[in-house]
Amino acid sequence: MEEKRKHPRTEIEEAAYVSSGGMVxxxxxxxxxxxxxAIDVENPAFVPPRFRLVVAKDSSVFECRTVWIQRNRIGVAFAAVPQEVRQQDK
Incomplete structure (x- = not known):
């Protein structure tokens, strides 16, 4: 399969939360x-097309939009590149 991403992804396993309209x-x-x-959720049907992803470890918040869904995994694009991620890339 051809890689279409501009940036390589780092494999991690971090607890996080999908947050939208009072739903967590x-x-x-x-x-x-x-x-x-890429995030794993119990039921992708309950994840809205746009939401906030909050990483539990450091409370980083990412504004996301769903790009693809495969079973319980969702690929998301960030609406804006967060400051924390930009600093990690340096």
């Missing part, structure tokens, strides 16, 4: 890059 759902961030991530 647990998830696991499986990989991340400056422009997006």
């Amino acid at each position: 759902m647990s998830c696991i961030v499986r990989n991340i890059s400056p422009e997006g991530a």
